[in-house]
Structures are given as C-alpha cells and as structure tokens.
Amino acid sequence: MSDEPTPGAEPLREFLSESEELIEKLGRDLIALDQGLRREGAGEAGAGGVDPELLNDIFRGAHSLKGLSGMFGFKGLTTVSHNLENLLDALRLGRVALDAQVLDLLFAGLDLLGRQVRGVGEGGSEEGADLAEIEAFVARLNEAAGRPRTAATSAAAAGVDPAILAVLTEFEEHRLDENVRAGRGLYRARASFDLATFDQGLAELTGRLKKQGEVVTTLPGAAAAAPGRIEFDVVFATDRAEADLRAALAGLEAEVSPLVAAPSPAGRAEEAPQVPVAPQRPAPGPDADRAEPRPAAGAAQAAEEAESSLRSATQTVRVDIAKLDALMTIVGELVLDKTVIGGIAEEMRQAGGAPTLSGALAKATRSLGKKLAELQERVMEVRMVPLSQAFDKMARTVRKLSRDAGKEVDLVISGADTKLDKLIVEELVDPLMHIIRNAIDHGIETTDERVELGKPARGRIALRAFQKGNHVVIEVEDDGQGIDFDRVRSVAVARGLLEPDAPPLKPREAFDLLCTPGFTTRDTVTEISGRGVGMDAVRTAISQLSGALDLETTRGAGTKMIITLPMTLAIIQALVVATCGRTYAIPLSQVQENLMIAPGDIRTVERREVIQLRERTLPLARLERIFRLRPPDGWRPGGGRADGSLYVVVVGMGERSLGIVVDELLGQQDVVIKSVGELLRGVRGIAGAADLGNQQTVLVLDVGSLTDEAIALAAGRREVG
C-alpha cells in the first residue's frame, strides 16, 4: 500500500534481528514464568510464585514488538503482538489470572510470532501469512483477556502524593494499588549520587530494597541537588518495620521515609523553595551560546566521566552475520596469500639466488603470519555467541513436547554460556531438537511407568555444554529407559539390515543401525518423532559441522548423546595428501600420526586390510576404493615409489582409529572451508571443500564418517564371512 512506510533493506535487517532477539527473550521469560507458576502450584515453601517484574518484562517485550512491526507496516505481526500485549497487560494489571491455559496461549502466540518473523525474513514481506490462523488466535486471546477487571485504584485513596501518581505508568500505579491492598507499607528511599556513576549506586540501593519488598518505581529528583549530583526517590512496598529497613540500608547514604505520611517527594519543582541550598546556576540567557557545554565548576570532571560512560553504553554494534562471513573470507584469502608468499620465499631460498632477500622475505612472511593469525582469531571471536541462543529454544521444545506426549519432563541446562561460532549454534538447533524429541518420545517413560519403576515421577533431561581443549562438548542426557539393543537388532533383522543369526549388537553397531536412514523402532509414527528425520539426519548435520556424535546408554537408566564440535568452522589446519592423482585435505585435529609402511606390512584379517601398530591392529582404508576413483594410467598405490612404500595417515581416536593409505603427504597448511554445495551434500566421507591458495580447491575428508563406514563394513563382512 502506498501510504505504508516502505522499509529499506538495512532497516529491515535491523528489524528482523531485533524482533528475533525480542522473541528469544520472550521465550526465556515465559519459561521462567512457567516455572514460577509451577512452584506456586506445588506450594513450595518460600516460592514467590509469579514475579510481577517478570510479567512486566514480558509485557514490554510484546509491546516493543508491536511498536516495531507497526512502524514497518507488518499488519499480521502487529495484530498478533498487539493482542498478545493486551492479554499481557490484563495479566500484569491483575485483570486476568495467570493459569496453565493462559500460559499455553502465550506460548502459542510466541510460536506464531516466531513463524511470522521468519516469514518476513524469508520473503521480505508478510505475503503468505496465514490470516485465518491469526484471526482464530486473536479470538482466543480476546476471550482470555475479556474477563472483567477487579477493584479500582486505591493508592490514591490511601493518600499517595498525586505528584508521584502523575508520573507513574499504569502498571506502576497498579503495583502500588496491589501493595496497598495487601496491607504493605509504602516507603521511599531518597539518595543523592554522583551524576557520572549514579546507576551503580542506584543499583546497589535498589538491589537491597528488593530483598525487603517490591520496588515500584525510581524517580529522578528534578531540581539539581548540587552540581554534578542527582537525587533519586526509590518508591517501594514492604511489610518490614521501618527500623529493619534502615538496618538493611546500613552503609548507604539513603534516607527512608513513609510515602503516605510524607508531605511531598524529593526535589519536585513545585517544592523548589524548600531547596535553596544549591548555588543557582545563571538562567539560560543570550550568552548561553558561547558558554556551551558549560558544566558547573567542580562538576567538570564528573561530567567528563558521564560522557565516557555514555559512550561505552552505546558502543555495541549489531552486525549481519553475512558481513562477518565476508570478512572471514577475506581473512581466509589473506592467510592463503601468506602461504603463497611463504612458498615463493622457500623457492627463492632453494634456488639460492639472493639469500639475504629470501631470508628477509621469509622473516616478513612469518611476521605477517602472526598478525594474520591474530586477526583471524579476533574475527572469529566476534562470531562467537553463547550456546544459550540454541539452548533457550530447547526449553520451549521440552515444555511443548512433554505436554503433547503426556509426560512430565524437566530440562536442566548447564554451560549455556559456552561460546561457539554463530553458524554452528544456528545449525545445532535442529539436531538438538531432534535428540530431545527422541528422549521424550522414546526415552522417558510415562509418569505411571516411572512411579511403578521406583523412579522420580518427573523425567529429567540434562543439557550440558563445556569446553574441552579446542572443542566444545554438548551432552543431552535423559533418565529414561535407555535403548534396547535386542529390539534394535530384531528391527534390523526384520528390515534385512542384519542376518537373523547375527551376533548380539555391540553399542557402536546398534548406534550405527539407529543412524541408518529411515530406521525406527516405533511401531506407529507419532506426532513427536515420526516426522521423517531420524538419527541419520542428526549425524549428518553434526558431521557437516566437522563434529562427532556418540552415544552412551544403560537399560533402565537412560541415554546420553554426546556431540563434540570444533569451536570455529571457517579456517582449519589441515594435512594435505595426494592419492590416485587427487588431492585431499584431512583436518589436522583428527590426525594422530603419519606412518610410512612397506607393502609387506599389510595383512588381511577377515578380508580387511590391517597393519600392526604397536599393541593394536589398525584397519586401513583406501580412498580410491571408497570413492571409486578411476586411477590415472600406470598408477600404482604408493605413487610408484621404487620400493612400493605407502604413507598411512592415522586418524580418529582410540578404538575408532583408522589408517588412510595415501601416495604422498604434501604438507600442513591452513585451509579455508567452503560450503560444499548441494551436489556434495550428503556424500559419505566428504565434510566439505577447501581452498589451497593456488586456486586449487580440494575436498576435505570427513574422518568421522570414514571411520563409521570402515567399522560398518567390518561388521557386515564378519556376518557374511
């Protein structure tokens, strides 16, 4: 429509990112509200139940979203957020009681908002929004919000100074009323602070007061108390005695007095005659222009600090992740250029032409390398975000899914402040969601079953994250029934994946079967897990992030899924190898060692090639076989060295080690990981593509899936053989 504001691309991006943040925060707050409500329901001792401040925060979130979407002309979003805001307003003003149904409605509204914002993000407009759904939802909201309001204002009746009432928002006035109704005393604490640092002093004061009761509002005193200082009245309600309050504020220069009996609040302009102490500054006159910014004498320094602290408060910049990607690519290219220059220096040295020059060039290259490494680290740091961005979404998932499944499940989160690359955190949401679905659907028993088994009635899912060296480990552990390997085995046999006389499954084999596309032990497809994404999708997603997925399970006690991820994606150290005329990169973090072996060292055990490596037997993998490469004419394994020797790159960890046979080791270097593109997505054994710097793009081996494949192959052969 022509009279609508038409947002440009940049404002739209800002809108999207702020809306997403608001929605995420709303989600967190609603979960907290849910927990408060449950504690209240459970009658837990000392539980405060629903926190009015939290409810007000939620209201403010919906309010902001409404204001924003209105400014951008998104009608559907405005309608939903506006009606949500109405309901929240009724809740915070006590006109509607908060219960589980209302909370469900709020969660549903949040889901709808999330989908609407994503829709805008994808299409740049609201086209395709489901208007019928929005209207139906709004009708439900209005029904909930439409109950009659309770008693009218009583704070005014109780004798609160109208000058204070005049500056209160409706919510603050309501809180004042509520506290009067509850028979609590209303007080104000007046304190004067240095203008530059008042927020810290005020935070201390407010923090202490909150322990005594409820802080209703904070009023800045209008008349200047003294140059460079500012006075505040903190209005609060409590059932403690005045003497206790003074004791609680010991050490702070705050003056407590009852609000109702007091003649007037601090420093109001109409009370100006009462405060003639402060030296009056000259009124702004014609000469004011030249005097600017003219802080009063003695306040100059404080004002200086005010300036700097203001700057720091507004110095955060929001950045589109695409811009960081671009920056990262440039850094990556610089790193590659450095490798090229280093190569030139080396060539010069070998040619022996100008030893001083080549030496200087090598030194300059090393110095450049150090700075580039630092630059790279800094850029990566910028991309790091806390895992809470993904974990918070899980709290909502658990709430919804457990309700749908009729089970009671608590989610316990730890390590949510662990940081990972933004891209990884984004890509983790779906796999985590699926693992949690599995835990709720297949793992955790119904309440009745749990009680019968002597387990706590409420199931528990622990979501943990912690850093381990250069990696981040994420664990999802449930206290459900664990995985029944016999059942996995019989399903596998029924589907022809195993021979009927196959031996009992080892944990790893069972896990591999669970990760087979389409594998399910469920007889019926449920709303929760049966959506066509299985563990195979989870494993693929994790391996595309260069991560590993493991499982530990105990019958009757629960299952733990362990995801190990690199902290950053974009640039990795790799070992570059060549075989069969092709070049590959192997992430150095996954390489244990390199061996040179003679063809005679290879033995064949159960039709598999292995070598003896110290105390253990190491299975070998030949890339030309796995990728079915057509060898160049006259090619022989080992690249045709006279003695037939071969290189073996030992990758993986412990039991899951594998020797990859290659012709040549070309060296270590930093490589920039590129997106693999649709063509290669899902190709087993390939994690992605990388640039080598000499305009050569190579494939990066996916060590995890290669080892899986080798192990699966071994298992299969054993049954046949």
Next chain:
Amino acid sequence: MAYRILIAEDSPTMRSLLASTIEDVADAEIVETGTGFEALKVLPRHRFDLIITDINMPDINGLELVHFVKSNPEYQRIPLIIITTEGSSRDQERGLKLGADAYLVKPFRPEALQQTVARLLPREAR
C-alpha cells in the same frame, strides 16, 4: 550550526529509524540513548534543542523523564516529544500534563515525525 537532538528509546531499530527520519529533513546531530538513565547522564553534557522519548523504558519510564526535564529550570525550555502506542491515551494525557510539547502515536508516518520536529525546533539554528 546543526541542531542537537536527544532520543531516549530502548529499541535500537526504532532509534535508528527515528534518527534517519529526522536526518532526512534537518541538519541535526542526534544523540541516541537506550535507557532513561543514559538520558539523565547526557542531558547536562550538551545543549539540546529537542528531546524525543519513549514511554516504556526499562529503568525510569518516559513520564518520569518528562517530569525531570520539565520541572528542572536547566532543561524545561527544551521542547519534548513523547512516543506512545495506540491505546495508551492515559500516557499521552499524563505526558502532556507533565509538560510534554507533543506526542506521536506508533505507528506514525515519517512525515508526521518530520512535521512535529520541524514545528518544535527553534526557528533559527544556534
């Protein structure tokens, strides 16, 4: 000389929208603050020609800021616009009673903001 305008608004998107809308028509240096507290801190640092404040802010509410400005001899001459949302006539009334010079109701059209700003800025730039 350019006008100097203070914007107190907790939504960064809204802040930059306000700032760019004003910059389109006025030569103005805009000081953005995300909270009422920040606004209290910057006020004594500069001579402002206009203040624009949101009502719903996390620390002190916009009404309290209006009261602070309009009852303080140092600042009361500065024109002040409050930004409210549909259905909050209570805040509009109170804001005006406390001395606000104008209010805008979200969602407003850019021209509405531009006209209000043009009306309230002093005729001659300093």
